[in-house]
Amino acid sequence: MFYLCLKPLLSRDKPTRDKSSTLLTPEGQSPSGQEVIVQEKTEENVMATGELNINHYPARRAAQVVQHYLNTRYGSPYRLLQLHKVHRGNAEDVADSGRKYELEISVQELNGNTTDKCSAEILFPRGEQQRSPQVQASCEEPLKINTKAQEEALYQQYKMNSGLLSAQHLPDSYGHIEPDMKPFWHLSIVAASFVMLNESSENTLYNMAQVANITQLATENDQLKFDSHILLHEMVSQEIIHWKLLFTWSPPDGVKVLQMEQLPHRHEGEKPLNTN
Amino acid sequence: MEKETLTFWILGWFLLILSGVLETSNSSLVESLESTQGYDYSKYHSMDEIYRWMEDVKQGNPELVSSAVYGHTYEERNITLLKLGLENPEGREKKVIWVDCGIHAREWIAPAFCQWFVKEIVNSYKTNKKLEQMLQNLDIYVTPVINVDGYIFTWANDSTRLWRKSRSTPPPGSSCYGVDLNRNFNANWGTVGVSFDSCANTYCGKSPGSEPEAQAVMDFVGKMVNQTLCFLTIHSAGQLILLPYGHPEISAPNYDELVSVGEAAAAKMKKVHGMGYTVGTSPQILYPNSGSSRDWARLIGIPFSYTFELRDKGEFSHLLPEEQIQPACEEAYAGALSIITYVHEKTFNSGTLPNASVFGVAIMIWSSVMAVSLTTGVMV
Numbered sequence: 005m006f007y008l009c010l011k012p013l014l015s016r017d018k019p020t021r022d023k024s025s026t027l028l029t030p031e032g033q034s035p036s037g038q039e040v041i042v043q044e045k046t047e048e049n050v051m052a053t054g055e056l057n058i059n060h061y062p063a064r065r066a067a068q069v070v071q072h073y074l075n076t077r078y079g080s081p082y083r084l085l086q087l088h089k090v091h092r093g094n095a096e097d098v099a100d101s102g103r104k105y106e107l108e109i110s111v112q113e114l115n116g117n118t119t120d121k122c123s124a125e126i127l128f129p130r131g132e133q134q135r136s137p138q139v140q141a142s143c144e145e146p147l148k149i150n151t152k153a154q155e156e157a158l159y160q161q162y163k164m165n166s167g168l169l170s171a172q173h174l175p176d177s178y179g180h181i182e183p184d185m186k187p188f189w190h191l192s193i194v195a196a197s198f199v200m201l202n203e204s205s206e207n208t209l210y211n212m213a214q215v216a217n218i219t220q221l222a223t224e225n226d227q228l229k230f231d232s233h234i235l236l237h238e239m240v241s242q243e244i245i246h247w248k249l250l251f252t253w254s255p256p257d258g259v260k261v262l263q264m265e266q267l268p269h270r271h272e273g274e275k276p277l278n279t280n
Numbered sequence: 281m282e283k284e285t286l287t288f289w290i291l292g293w294f295l296l297i298l299s300g301v302l303e304t305s306n307s308s309l310v311e312s313l314e315s316t317q318g319y320d321y322s323k324y325h326s327m328d329e330i331y332r333w334m335e336d337v338k339q340g341n342p343e344l345v346s347s348a349v350y351g352h353t354y355e356e357r358n359i360t361l362l363k364l365g366l367e368n369p370e371g372r373e374k375k376v377i378w379v380d381c382g383i384h385a386r387e388w389i390a391p392a393f394c395q396w397f398v399k400e401i402v403n404s405y406k407t408n409k410k411l412e413q414m415l416q417n418l419d420i421y422v423t424p425v426i427n428v429d430g431y432i433f434t435w436a437n438d439s440t441r442l443w444r445k446s447r448s449t450p451p452p453g454s455s456c457y458g459v460d461l462n463r464n465f466n467a468n469w470g471t472v473g474v475s476f477d478s479c480a481n482t483y484c485g486k487s488p489g490s491e492p493e494a495q496a497v498m499d500f501v502g503k504m505v506n507q508t509l510c511f512l513t514i515h516s517a518g519q520l521i522l523l524p525y526g527h528p529e530i531s532a533p534n535y536d537e538l539v540s541v542g543e544a545a546a547a548k549m550k551k552v553h554g555m556g557y558t559v560g561t562s563p564q565i566l567y568p569n570s571g572s573s574r575d576w577a578r579l580i581g582i583p584f585s586y587t588f589e590l591r592d593k594g595e596f597s598h599l600l601p602e603e604q605i606q607p608a609c610e611e612a613y614a615g616a617l618s619i620i621t622y623v624h625e626k627t628f629n630s631g632t633l634p635n636a637s638v639f640g641v642a643i644m645i646w647s648s649v650m651a652v653s654l655t656t657g658v659m660v
Contacts (some may be wrong), residue, residue: 059558059564059565060560060564061565061566061567068594086593087594172438175596175599175601177324177434177435177438177599178323178599178601178602179600211594211595213597214441214599237442239518239566239567240567241475241480241481242444244442
């Protein structure tokens with residue numbers, strides 16, 4: 005009876021003209037009484053093409069991919085780039101290849117007061133295999149803040165093998181990170197950026213949620229070496245995805261990921277996640 | 281000469297009385313502060329602490345605050361709200377504003393905001409004439425935590441912090457707990473942006489309103505739908521103000537007004553600490569979804585329905601540091617109040633501009649100053 009009262013209200017909120025939509029009553033049933041077919045509305049069907057609205061999600065998701073790319077290239081314990089704004093965006097289908105985005109964005113450096121302008125091209129490949137997006141990007145001043153001294157000091161401090169670093173839960177449940185652990189949180193974000201870049205598509209938006217565990221291993225070839233368990237947050241599915249990363253870092257060579265492995269999240273006997 | 285001296289004494293006497301009035305109102309301000317004083321609003325609180333806080337606020341401010349248990353969670357815990365309102369001097373029927381927080385367990389800044397919101401109102405209504413007037417016309421229902429079971433679960437240990445759903449037991453054949461309560465509401469349920477896999481974080485449940493937490497909201501608000509002007513549901517993260525609908529092919533009849541009111545709120549929020557909040561429907565600026573509380577509210581006829589996605593934009597996401605609680609809540613309060621003030625003015629003072637009262641006060645002050653300056657012969 006309650007729902008009958010609602011029906012006239014519902015009909016006021018008109019669906020926009022679209023031949024594939026079904027008028028949806030509160031019961032989730034079509035007027036004919038049959039159950040609504042769950043439309044597997046893949047987002048490709050409604051993907052914008054041409055000039056993009058800078059506030060809408062397609063531009064935002066593509067821009068996030070650029071952020072991950074820039075961090076793999078320039079990131080360090082004292083340097084991280086975060087997307088500040090999308091200024092312009094354009095998307096088009098490339099026959100037999102996928103979809104190409106052209107973006108003008110600005111990024112902000114950690115502890116930076118100014119933003120830097122970047123131009124980027126992102127190709128999201130289409131095909132039977134899920135392949136990683138290909139990114140080309142150039143920024144005006146990507147290494148504006150001088151972090152050399154801090155990086156060198158950190159490197160020297162941890163290069164000596166006595167007292168290998170081990171930390172859990174960065175940040176902790178209250179969002180807190182001990183100041184001397186912050187560089188390792190940043191380092192983990194850089195390493196995670198390699199994974200996030202690889203895993204991204206037009207249907208995802210990745211951020212690193214937390215470092216569950218980071219352990220320093222013996223220095224090898226003048227590279228600091230780390231084993232880590234990180235948690236990624238994927239916005240569209242709202243899932244937390246676990247990855248194990250083995251990576252190295254040194255000031256001259258930056259971050260290199262040696263091994264990456266997605267972990268099945270076995271929490272209370274839950275089914276393992278399907279890999280992408 | 282004599283006339284000027286007399287005017288001078290009258291003015292002085294007036295100022296003396298005024299300061300006396302301010303003093304007495306200050307002491308009652310201290311009283312209400314005491315009930316909320318020991319509580320640190322810039323820290324995250326466990327559910328036990330929140331339940332106790334609700335009791336304290338209610339007992340400390342009986343003329344403004346009452347509470348109600350309007351449902352029970354899957355694990356049979358109370359779903360409790362605080363009702364903020366003052367008696368209407370003309371005995372007119374009150375209209376309703378609904379604010380809920382904590383539908384998603386890991387979004388800790390949301391319950392923190394609901395507590396902040398109550399505290400702000402409690403601490404300012406006696407000295408804020410506009411707020412007092414609004415509370416005489418409106419009852420504001422605030423639920424600090426809807427998904428109590430989920431919230432408690434996120435406090436269990438370090439590995440549970442990022443839980444999102446409720447804690448309902450696995451359906452037959454599954455070993456996965458919980459339903460995404462914000463996909464379970466009776467609003468185009470199960471159509472888009474959901475999963476039917478009970479292990480997924482957007483699992484919409486077995487049927488609309490199958491979850492007691494969602495059903496409790498629908499039952500309670502459903503009874504007051506005709507009086508309800510505004511429905512605000514608070515989440516994190518992303519810095520967004522989402523308007524109905526989550527379905528890409530359905531538009532709210534008052535879409536344009538929803539956008540302009542949302543944009544006005546975002547502008548107010550940006551003034552506080554410079555943080556930008558993007559306004560739009562979920563399919564535009566985030567992703568399509570169905571079965572959300574916001575959509576349900578708009579569908580049953582509540583004209584203004586918004587999801588607030590609070591800080592941040594991905595650096596910490598749901599693990600927002602405690603030192604950001606205050607600034608995040610300050611800007612969210614400005615945004616929420618902006619919308620509440622708009623709907624109040626539209627309903628009760630329609631025909632006057634929203635800024636009319638401010639303008640009127642300004643005129644009054646100016647004319648008083650002019651009057652004083654004219655009688656005393658002092659140049660202004």
